[in-house]
Amino acid sequence: MPEPFLSVSELHTGYGVTEILRGVSLAVQPGEVVAVLGSNGTGKSTLNRTISGVMRSWRGAIRFDGVPIERKKPSDIVAAGLIHVPEGRRIFPNMTVRENLDLGAYRRNRTRRTPSRDRVFGIFPRLAERQSQQAGTLSGGEQQMLAIGRGLMADPRLLILDEPSLGLSPLLVEELFALIRTIAAQGIALLLVEQNVAQSLEVAQRGYVLDNGRVVLEGSADAIGNDPNLKRTYLGM
């Protein structure tokens, strides 16, 4: 079997002396959509932060496109094409939509900005209409699209989306998942962290369930969706 596009092996990390991830392993193939599920506080965001380099791993390996990245700076990981759209959007509220997008392409040649922006506007037409609006004045749904749009500006080969549907109305969640399909259809691999189990498993080919800092269930999206333990035991539903 060829080496996966992204592979996380036996990853341990935490805050202070508190261990949160206790040996997490997962893999994403090129162009694959992988869902990461788990109830609140199991360490999904911690996993994302460690992959993108804003948090250090204690032990274990992370490889992206054949290269170890667990000791790299976040900016170098971005430059390699692994982009993390964080939980809570983290857009720049005091700048315009356009400035936010352009900062997403910070590591790339300036000449790439216009075509990338056009591509993002193709996916999110509403951002095009709001180009010169201050990002802080956008609605919650628009801010989420901006956060994803900013991630796309970096020309990702793998995009980590951390709870993109958090705080959105059911109608907007529908719209968001449609957009996620559009992005996946462009060949970008996705690591989709979600509380929205049914919809994530519909877009994803495979999934992992995290509980208490460990992978407790993995397999095809169908197999996970049909697992009798999924909701009651692991997601606390």
Place this chain on the structure above:
Amino acid sequence: MVSSVILVPALLNGLMTGAVYALVALGLTLIYGVLHIINFAHGALLTAALFAAFFANKLLGIDPYVAALFLAPLFFGIGYALQRFVIGPAAHGEDRNILLVTLGLAVMIENALLYAFRADTRTINLSYAFDVVEIGNSFLAVPRVVAFGVVVAIAALLWFAMRWTDTGKAIRAVAKEKLGAELSGINVAHIYAVTFGLGTACLAVTACLLIPTYYINPHAGNAFVLIAFTIVVLGGMGSVAGAMLGGLFVGVVESFSGLYLGESLGQIGIFVMFILVLLFRPSGLFGERA
């Protein structure tokens, strides 16, 4: 009532003193706004810059205004390196460590200067130091008018750079949303160092503007930094526009206090006002943050 014959020159002189204060405060507030630390080495670095300007003139015969052209980049480099290779790594991301590291740096710089140059007070002599220009009915010292013009130009340049250049936008992004900036591919350690460098470069320019009319000794920078701290608080911590307006305002307050209370009590007005602002408007006089 005092007539306008006295008030107008007092106002203009206050604005000119205030411009220099503003430049010191600008560096301080820039560093605070982006790194969220108070740089306790600011005064010592200003003193070091004053010595650099002094010796550039005494030993190499370079006019202070010319010296600014190479001392500003030199001090940018010093500030950049200090943050990137000393303060940043030594702090391990803990704010109280940063505070102690900058305090330690201040002590080291001041003692090195004291050791090398003793506590003597020095001045330089320039042909134009006592030239005056007449504006309206006011006679203003040429070096002070130059200082005012340079500070206004620097503030405008900085404002422009912050809004229109990639690095300026990256600095604003890091200031407001560090994680978002990091995940956009902005190297935060580099941006921190650039900001610290800019703040230190402001001090080099300040030194070159001061030295024609000011004396220096190994503690000379501290007097300015104390006032700059009050300006940063008055202007709203981290606000560049607030530092400019606050600096000019403080200069005018000092000038008028001097007029009414006597020369030696001029600075008392600043601190009285400072305490009043802390009591009644703790977020500063001028609204929003940059």
